[in-house]
Amino acid sequence: MSPSRVLVLNSGSSSVKYQLLDMRDSSRLAAGLVERIGEETSRLRHTPLARGGETREWNAPVADHEAALKAVSQELAKDGLGLDSPELAAIGHRVVHGGQTFTEPTVVDEAVLAEIERLIPVAPLHNPANLTGIRTAQALRPDLPQVAVFDTAFHTTMPESAARYAIDVRTADEHRIRRYGFHGTSHAYVSRATAKLLGKAPEEVNVIVLHLGNGASASAVRGGKCVDTSMGLTPLEGLVMGTRSGDADPAVIFHLARVGKMSIDEIDTLLNKKSGLVGLCGDNDMREIRRRIDEGDARAQLAFDIYIHRLKKYIGAYCAVLGTVDAIAFTAGVGENAAPVREAAVAGLEILGLAVDGERNAVRSDEPRLISPEDARVKVAVVPTDEELEIATQTYALVGR
Numbered sequence: 001m002s003p004s005r006v007l008v009l010n011s012g013s014s015s016v017k018y019q020l021l022d023m024r025d026s027s028r029l030a031a032g033l034v035e036r037i038g039e040e041t042s043r044l045r046h047t048p049l050a051r052g053g054e055t056r057e058w059n060a061p062v063a064d065h066e067a068a069l070k071a072v073s074q075e076l077a078k079d080g081l082g083l084d085s086p087e088l089a090a091i092g093h094r095v096v097h098g099g100q101t102f103t104e105p106t107v108v109d110e111a112v113l114a115e116i117e118r119l120i121p122v123a124p125l126h127n128p129a130n131l132t133g134i135r136t137a138q139a140l141r142p143d144l145p146q147v148a149v150f151d152t153a154f155h156t157t158m159p160e161s162a163a164r165y166a167i168d169v170r171t172a173d174e175h176r177i178r179r180y181g182f183h184g185t186s187h188a189y190v191s192r193a194t195a196k197l198l199g200k201a202p203e204e205v206n207v208i209v210l211h212l213g214n215g216a217s218a219s220a221v222r223g224g225k226c227v228d229t230s231m232g233l234t235p236l237e238g239l240v241m242g243t244r245s246g247d248a249d250p251a252v253i254f255h256l257a258r259v260g261k262m263s264i265d266e267i268d269t270l271l272n273k274k275s276g277l278v279g280l281c282g283d284n285d286m287r288e289i290r291r292r293i294d295e296g297d298a299r300a301q302l303a304f305d306i307y308i309h310r311l312k313k314y315i316g317a318y319c320a321v322l323g324t325v326d327a328i329a330f331t332a333g334v335g336e337n338a339a340p341v342r343e344a345a346v347a348g349l350e351i352l353g354l355a356v357d358g359e360r361n362a363v364r365s366d367e368p369r370l371i372s373p374e375d376a377r378v379k380v381a382v383v384p385t386d387e388e389l390e391i392a393t394q395t396y397a398l399v400g401r
């Protein structure tokens, strides 16, 4: 029998998340995470899902990504799923930035690695870690296809009118400044799953996807193709996020530098790590913010209101971009779980054909579901995202036989 397993790796600067899937039935065999790589307090958490096994966890220093991947392989081997298994068909890697080059998942070779490296200036935090993950996996299994699945790929169909900033063209081109968008694997998966929920083909529907996690982005998808998205050159643009400001007048940066005497690095940290919900009220977890609102906390309420105001603006904008909308889909940690966010985001948008049914919205489930009233012109849906399954599916489609 031909190999049917795909290992999905999401390598960050100090962590590796992984899932092993069997693509014969898309089932998950194992999942886990190595955190705080390079520190004394590294931790590995591994769950052998196939056997309904219990999560194993240990703390011990893990020096680098190579040591991390070897530790993962050892854990997998305990359940007979080691990386040396002939059942493994490929390793699928999440790569954050594919620039304008990578519009599709791509089997990694030296030229692909060089191009991912060339894109480091536009993704300084992510692409180096993704590259390390790929190289480490290559060293462990040189015989195996490694596939790069890019966060930006789904957005490469955006027209120039949406992808370009209105800044001097020569300067923009010289520095590759344009709107790339991120979370593409999730937007691709959720927009297709939403079409399926409506009983239609992706080509037949226009969908607005609201990916609301700690990072958050919206996209407008026409007939299965992305035509606009809220993140830009980096994931900082767009919606209010857990710790990122989202849209702000670029002159805020000049002002902080000139008048606030802050360095560029300090401003970068402020806008990426100390803004958004956490900057507004001290918390970035929507559960905590809702709890504080219930206790009458005014700062939490204002943070929530600013978050919702921005979300509504993007829903309105993407209705205008698309012209006709069949559905809007909420996904990721906040979108899938926070009924008050969904209710507030859609409240007052009847003019756009949007409404949420209170009872349906209150249902908790892991399944895709509609939360709009029965007769709604535009459907509102909750569609759980599954980036690992999408990466595995795309990887297997390239290499599976």
Ligand code: ADP
Pocket (backbone or CB within 6 Å): 212, 213, 214, 215, 242, 284, 285, 286, 287, 332, 333, 334, 337, 338
């Ligand atoms: P990311 O992948 O961007 O780190 P997730 O998609 O996992 O994030 O979302 C994490 C966020 O989801 C948390 O910060 C929290 O705000 C929110 N969240 C998770 N569970 C709930 C819940 N039950 N109710 C409200 N918000 C939740």
